[in-house]
Amino acid sequence: MLPHGTWPTPIDAALVAAHDGRPEYLGAVGGELWWTEPRPEEGGRRALMRLRAPGGAVSGDAPEEPESVLPEPWNVRNRVMEYGGLPWAAVPRARGGPLLVFTHHGDQRLYAVEPDVPGSAPRPLTPVSGVGGGLRWADPVLRPGRDEVWCVLEEFTGERPTDVRRVPAAVPLDGSAAEDRTRVRELSRDGTAVGGGDFVTGPRVSPDGRHVAWLAWDHPRMPWDGTELRLAELTGDGVPGEARTVLGGPEESVAQVEWAADGSLLAVTDASGWWNLHRVDPGGGPSVNLCPREEEFGDALWRPGQRWFAPLEDGTVAVLHGRGAKRLGVLDPRTGAVVDATGPWTEWSAALAVDGTRVVGIAAGPHTAHEIVELDTATGHSTVVAAHHTDPVDPAYYPVPVPRTVTAPGGREVHAQVYPPRNPRARGPQGTPPPYVIWAHGGPTGRAPAVLDLEIAYFTSRGIGVAEVNYGGSTGYGRAYRERLRGRWGVVDVEDCAAVARALADEGSADRRRLAIRGGSAGGWTAAVSLTSPAAADVYACGTISYPILEPESWSGDATHDFESRYLEGLIGHPDRDAERYRRRSPARNAARLTVPFLLLQGLDDAICPPEQCERFLAALAGAGGEPVPHTYLTFAGEGHGFRRAETIVRAVEAELELYRRTFGAR
Incomplete structure (x- = not known):
């Protein structure tokens, strides 16, 4: 028997970093499959991948191997609405292979290239603007018959983050707009x-x-x-x-x-x-x-x-559907019947592609990472065609999620998935329940999926349990569940996370004295409020706060990016009319209530939650008087909202484990 948090495990931080991220933006191009995938070891860029013969595995032939369409440093990603959007489009051609257009993260320009033409290099289609955040492009649709690509144009008109306009636009494929903004035709x-x-x-x-x-x-x-x-x-x-x-x-x-x-x-x-x-x-x-x-x-x-849905040629529609987790099905619009695909996958990403009778998606499950899965609707056969899951360690070290529903204040139901510690070579001291970390997802309008996550396994295989909470406001459970958070962000999410923590302690599954909370972005807010709010007083022994919102009264207008600049009006209230509500919930204004150790992680290039909030929060904490609160503040140059580089992920994960070991006494 070994103390919780010290169990020997092959899952180290480098392994977590190597498997961070998942495939995105899947599409079908003339019988081929194309998608983007993360490359943490290449500075966090997104590579565009291509599978030339995805049907090989179905027919019994040796499966093709995916290939990268573009070499380093091409980074197929954009910053439209800061979170980015669909960054590429391609069409097959009778001669010369496919035509590809894509956005490059480095300069946010739209490029075109013929990857099968020897010597072809990406050529810019759009200009660079020195105004504010410049020109950005997303969600392209190629219209070769018109020699144009239609997409979303996001254009900054001034230096402020909210000086921005968005319109559907047509960009000529001949490159004439590469140096001439007037050649971009707004759909007007x-x-x-x-x-x-x-x-x-x-x-x-x-x-x-x-x-x-x-x-x-x-x-x-x-x-x-x-x-x-x-x-x-x-x-x-x-x-x-x-x-x-x-x-x-x-x-x-x-x-x-x-x-x-x-x-x-x-x-x-x-x-x-x-x-x-x-x-x-x-x-x-x-x-x-x-x-x-x-x-x-x-x-x-x-x-x-x-x-989330894709029409097929025969009139049926591939759909993702469900409560909480979504599964893949084929809907017959004439009858309303849905036939679900078979297989071990329980979570599907919003990235469906269709080609003939084939439906292809990105799917994962509690025991598998995200894979590219093909469903042949003619046969009902499903198979993995790319990004095949392989176990880097013995699966006996993976946690097994247990779906839970607990009761929060007011009798409302709260959904969560609980990951008890699991390790084939270790167990904790008899009669001693393990510590647990409550994970608050970002968004807050989002949801934590129950899929294999080596970052969760990093902790559970060491003897520290994890509980992901889909607090009120989360998606997947209908509009009424989402709107529980309206005007009550910093209350409902905090109460729901605390309800799960208390339920685990009350039933003896978790050590009441060794509970922690962690979250990033909106989850970082929930973690910070939980450590400074009476609603969660004395619940948590420590917390990890990553790229958070810490001053809601200043996180609006020009203090953040345009997309979320007025998000808090629905989540908390109007900044002027409800100013007192903002102050009551602000972690920065309530820093004096923080009495437990914490870890604060922040990217220095974060345009969504700027690092200045962290600095003012720490200044408020220092000026609160009383005993100094033990804490660690780590910043990462070159990182934005969410961490992409392998070295950053390694340092962040190891620092979080060290916090729990110090606080929980597991050394």
């Missing part, structure tokens, strides 16, 4: 952009080329609060006519729009209280719910280009 009518909102997604053109659809929303709404599906007719020269709203509104969230092969307009909307798939009447008449269920067929639209 009479000089007025048809976007019609502070935020827009990329345009979707109907199969007959006569209509274009997109989503739009305005401050202070976030896309999960209320969005509008806009539709416009296209003239023969590709100019949109007057835009009309055909679905959605201030209290209805439309998460995705696509055209089916037969010209039907499909969208996911939460008009029923759940994100369900609807057929939309382009004339503005009532939409038809194709599968009315108290399940989610969509999720929070954090990044333009996310895809």
